[in-house]
Structures are given as structure tokens and as C-alpha cells.
Amino acid sequence: MSPPLLAVRGVKTFYGNIMALKGVDLDVCEGEIVTLIGANGAGKSTLMMTIFGNPRAGEGSVVFDGRDITQMPSHEIARLRIAQSPEGRRIFPRMTVLENLQMGATVADPSHFEDDLRRVCALFPLLDRRMQQRGGTLSGGEQQMLAIARALMSRPRLLLLDEPSLGLAPMLSQQIFRAIRELNTRDGLTVFLVEQNAFHALKLAHRGYVIVNGEITLSGSGRELLERPEVRAAYLEGGRREAAGGA
Amino acid sequence: MEYFVQQLIIGVTLGSIYGLIAIGYTMVYGIIGMINFAHGDVFMVGGFIALTAFLALLAIGVTSIPLALFLVLLIAMALTALYGWAVERIAYRPLRHSYRLAPLISAIGMSIILQNFVQIAQGARVKPLPPIITGGHRVMSSEGYDVDISNIQIIVVLTTLVLMLGFSWLVAKTRLGRDMRACEQDLKMASLLGVNIDRTISLTFVIGAALASVAGIMYLLYYGVIDFYIGFVAGVKAFTAAVLGGIGSLPGAMLGGLLIGLIETFWSAYFSIEYKDVAAFSILIVVLIFLPTGILGRPEVEKV
Numbered sequence: 001m002s003p004p005l006l007a008v009r010g011v012k013t014f015y016g017n018i019m020a021l022k023g024v025d026l027d028v029c030e031g032e033i034v035t036l037i038g039a040n041g042a043g044k045s046t047l048m049m050t051i052f053g054n055p056r057a058g059e060g061s062v063v064f065d066g067r068d069i070t071q072m073p074s075h076e077i078a079r080l081r082i083a084q085s086p087e088g089r090r091i092f093p094r095m096t097v098l099e100n101l102q103m104g105a106t107v108a109d110p111s112h113f114e115d116d117l118r119r120v121c122a123l124f125p126l127l128d129r130r131m132q133q134r135g136g137t138l139s140g141g142e143q144q145m146l147a148i149a150r151a152l153m154s155r156p157r158l159l160l161l162d163e164p165s166l167g168l169a170p171m172l173s174q175q176i177f178r179a180i181r182e183l184n185t186r187d188g189l190t191v192f193l194v195e196q197n198a199f200h201a202l203k204l205a206h207r208g209y210v211i212v213n214g215e216i217t218l219s220g221s222g223r224e225l226l227e228r229p230e231v232r233a234a235y236l237e238g239g240r241r242e243a244a245g246g247a
Numbered sequence: 248m249e250y251f252v253q254q255l256i257i258g259v260t261l262g263s264i265y266g267l268i269a270i271g272y273t274m275v276y277g278i279i280g281m282i283n284f285a286h287g288d289v290f291m292v293g294g295f296i297a298l299t300a301f302l303a304l305l306a307i308g309v310t311s312i313p314l315a316l317f318l319v320l321l322i323a324m325a326l327t328a329l330y331g332w333a334v335e336r337i338a339y340r341p342l343r344h345s346y347r348l349a350p351l352i353s354a355i356g357m358s359i360i361l362q363n364f365v366q367i368a369q370g371a372r373v374k375p376l377p378p379i380i381t382g383g384h385r386v387m388s389s390e391g392y393d394v395d396i397s398n399i400q401i402i403v404v405l406t407t408l409v410l411m412l413g414f415s416w417l418v419a420k421t422r423l424g425r426d427m428r429a430c431e432q433d434l435k436m437a438s439l440l441g442v443n444i445d446r447t448i449s450l451t452f453v454i455g456a457a458l459a460s461v462a463g464i465m466y467l468l469y470y471g472v473i474d475f476y477i478g479f480v481a482g483v484k485a486f487t488a489a490v491l492g493g494i495g496s497l498p499g500a501m502l503g504g505l506l507i508g509l510i511e512t513f514w515s516a517y518f519s520i521e522y523k524d525v526a527a528f529s530i531l532i533v534v535l536i537f538l539p540t541g542i543l544g545r546p547e548v549e550k551v
Binding site for chain 1: 426
């Protein structure tokens with residue numbers, strides 16, 4: 001088997017004295033959709049940001065395409081064509097949609113720009129009509145689409161998506177999951193997806209990991225994890241009861 | 248009426264100089280959220296570099312005034328930009344992830360260092376520059392009162408206008424300007440997209456310092472004298488202008504500069520020259536009571 005595109009090995013990340021990630025091991029292979037599920041505060045977004053070197057891993061290593069990127073500054077990591085749609089979307093609020101997409105193409109070859117613009121507009125037709133509107137005036141769903149579209153503008157080899165369905169109406173989040181699947185099957189895009197919506201994420205993903213309190217507790221194929229009783233109990237139908245009981 | 252027009256000319260000239268300096272304050276505030284208190288002194292250094300360059304050019308026999316002006320502009324902008332870059336590199340970048348107050352204190356320290364450095368290197372006395380640009384035009388005249396506009400006033404206002412238009416274009420239309428705005432709106436996200444934020448911040452300081460150096464040249468040409476302390480007074484005024492216009496806003500800095508220049512001039516002309524600074528700062532206070540974010544500043548609205 002060829003080495004994974006992204007290999008996270010024994011990563012520990014600290015916020016001051018608090019260890020947010022306690023030695024995480026995780027692989028993402030080329031062409032896969034891999035999901036990381038876990039509760040609020042389990043360390044999902046911290047892992048996303050650690051891959052991008054902000055904050056840097058205190059221990060362990062992050063290797064992308066055979067290159068150790070643990071100590072690299074974020075903008076150089078972006079140049080290796082890792083793109084992120086981060087927690088909270090982080091649209092530039094006082095830039096137009098077009099300018100947001102131009103920012104997404106920062107590390108891309110300028111000659112691809114028109115092509116890539118057409119591609120993301122075909123994927124999210126709503127954005128096409130909003131091109132000259134300021135990012136801050138978009139609705140939550142539109143902002144989410146823009147965040148993903150912006151990440152796609154760099155022609156990423158690895159796309160990191162942090163809770164793309166958060167705060168969206170079910171129909172919109174399904175539209176976004178459909179888009180992710182399409183990008184994966186049609187273009188072979190490798191996706192690392194962080195989700196609280198475990199059911200949809202596991203159905204979509206080839207493989208999944210479960211993170212609890214900064215540690216990976218389970219891993220397996222999406223289907224396997226969906227059938228694991230502890231996953232069902234904690235993140236699927238029993239989740240609410242369990243949480244209410246103080247688990 | 249004639250008196251009024253004359254004061255207007257003086258006020259716009261002064262306001263242009265303040266506006267050029269204010270841009271540096273507002274840009275740095277926008278991008279890293281700190282007040283660069285050394286910026287006024289960078290303006291002063293720009294003036295001294297210009298003075299030295301003028302005298303050096305005269306000494307080696309460059310007598311063509313336009314050529315000398317052009318060369319001085321290039322030399323002063325380049326060297327002052329270097330100062331701006333060094334100030335950020337030495338005094339602010341190492342403190343970027345420190346407490347919010349740390350770079351502010353470091354900025355005040357930088358300001359004192361620059362002032363003392365120039366005081367020791369150039370002496371504390373006022374340095375004169377022989378008048379280089381002379382002459383003017385009579386705009387109107389009646390009842391024994393003449394309204395004049397000097398060539399130097401025309402040059403100051405035109406240069407400022409060209410630079411402000413050029414700079415606004417740079418921010419709105421170029422790749423660098425877009426990167427600067429992205430950094431201003433979300434530094435972390437900009438870095439995730441591949442923007443080298445250290446480089447962008449450095450360039451912001453470099454451009455701000457270059458604009459301040461032009462203001463320094465204009466000040467030198469306009470007043471004909473310069474000393475190590477002008478940076479403090481002009482810096483405080485330009486900072487006030489930036490706050491009045493709305494700190495973080497580029498058009499605000501230009502408008503604020505113009506307003507401070509006009510207020511100061513008209514107050515001196517119609518009321519009392521001793522209280523011109525009191526007038527300028529009082530108006531700042533009044534404006535901030537009713538418009539806390541300045542005239543063109545935007546309120547901080549967080550969209551969740």
C-alpha cells in the first residue's frame with residue numbers, strides 16, 4: 001500500500017498548560033474521504049488547525065506527501081495545496097464574494113482562475129448571483145458554500161472541512177454533503193471532514209475516527225463505525241439521552 | 248471673503264500633510280490593531296533625510312530644481328521606508344503574540360529612540376533649508392487684500408492628491424492591496440490561504456513610512472525649517488486625524504487630516520492662534536461623543 005497523503009503521528013497540542021490533543025495518530029490516503037467525529041471540545045478543530053501549524057504540535061509530527069510540515073508556517077503549508085474551510089467559516093466580511101474567491105486562489109496558478117471560478121459556480125450556482133455582494137451580507141448557508149468554494153479555488157490536493165453542516169437547514173447541509181461526494185468521486189479530491197453530524201459524515205466517508213477528550217478512541221470504515229454500539233449510543237440515536245444523563 | 252479663501256488654501260495644505268501621515272497610523276491599526284506611536288518620528292526622520300539629500304545634491308552641483316526634487320523624493324522614500332521596516336522588525340514583530348500593551352510601550356520607546364538619535368546626530372537646533380521653490384500666483388484681490396497661492400502649496404496639495412489616489416487604487420485593485428485587506432479582516436484566515444502575513448505587515452509599514460517621508464519633504468519645503476521634535480507634534484495631530492476620520496478607514500484618514508488642518512487654520516485665523524490645538528482636540532472629543540468610531544469608521548459588528 002502506498003504511504004498515506006497525510007500522516008498524523010503522536011501529535012500533542014497544548015493551549016498554555018492544557019493538553020488539547022493527547023497523542024493523535026491518523027491517516028488520510030489519496031482519494032479518500034476520512035471523517036473525524038466527536039463531541040464539542042473533543043479537539044476536532046484543534047487537530048485541523050494543528051495540521052496547518054497554528055497552533056503547532058508540541059510533540060509528534062504531521063507529514064504531508066512525504067514531507068514533514070510540523071514546523072512549517074501556515075502560508076507555506078497552504079502552498080503545498082492543503083486547503084481549509086475552517087470552523088466558523090471565516091469569510092472576509094468586507095470583501096465581495098469574487099474577492100473572497102480570489103483570496104482562495106492565492107497559491108494557485110493565475111491562468112487557472114477563470115476555469116476554477118466556473119467550476120465552483122457550477123458546484124454552487126447560488127454564489128454566481130452574489131459575486132459582487134459583500135461576504136458579510138450572505139446568509140449562513142451561502143457563507144458555508146463560499147468557504148468551501150474559496151478552499152477549492154486553490155485546486156487542493158487535500159481539503160480540510162470543519163463542520164460544513166453546522167447551523168444549516170437539513171436541505172442545505174445535504175446539498176453540501178452531495179457536493180463533497182461529487183468532488184470526491186468525479187475529481188478524486190481527498191477530503192478530511194470534521195463533523196458533529198456523525199450519521200451523515202459516516203455515511204459519506206470511506207473511513208472514520210472517533211475522538212474523545214483529545215484521544216482517538218475508535219477507527220474503522222464508515223459503515224463499521226455506524227454499526228458500533230458505542231458510536232450509536234454516543235453520537236447517533238442515543239446521543240441525546242446519553243448527554244442528558246450526564247455521560 | 249478673500250481672507251476666508253486665503254485661510255482655506257493654508258488649511259488644505261496643512262491638512263494634506265496631516266492626511267499623508269494619518270494614512271500610516273490607520274493602516275497599521277487596521278492590520279495589526281496597534282497604534283504605531285513611532286510613526287510621527289518616522290515622518291521627522293523622512294524630513295531629515297530629505298534635508299540631507301537636498302544639501303548633498305546642491306553640494307555636488309545638481310542645480311535643476313525638478314531633478315533635485317525628484318531625486319530627493321526617491322532617496323527619502325526609500326531610506327524612510329527602510330526605517331519603517333526596521334521599526335516593525337525590531338520593536339513590534341517579536342511582541343506580536345505578547346500582551347496587547349507590549350507593542351504599544353515598545354512603540355513609545357521607538358519614538359524616543361528616533362527622537363534622541365536625530366537630536367544627537369543632527370543637533371537640537373532648528374535646521375533651515377534655503378528656499379528651493381519660490382513664487383506663486385495671485386488668486387484674487389480686492390480692497391487691498393490679496394489672496395495668493397504659492398507654488399509650494401500647489402505642489403503639496405497635488406502631490407498628496409496623486410499619492411492618495413495611487414494608494415487607494417493599490418488597496419482596492421492590486422493583489423498586494425487585497426492581501427492587506429484580507430490581513431486586516433482576518434489575519435489567521437489569510438495565512439491559511441497562503442498569504443505571507445509577516446511580509447504583508449512589513450510592506451504595510453514600508454508603504455506607511457514612504458508616505459510619511461513625502462509628508463516630511465512637504466513639511467520641509469513648506470516651512471523651510473525642521474527639528475528633531477516636529478515628529479511628536481505632527482504625529483499627535485495626524486493620529487488625531489486618523490481617529491477623527493475613523494481609525495482603520497483609509498478615506499477616513501484623508502478626511503480627518505483635511506479637517507484637522509482646516510480647523511487649526513481657521514481657528515488661528517478667526518479666534519486665537521494660541522488655542523489652535525485646543526480647538527482641534529476639542530472638536531475631536533465632541534465628534535467622538537456622537538460618533539464613537541469616528542466619521543467614516545464602522546462599528547464593530549460581529550456576525551455569528
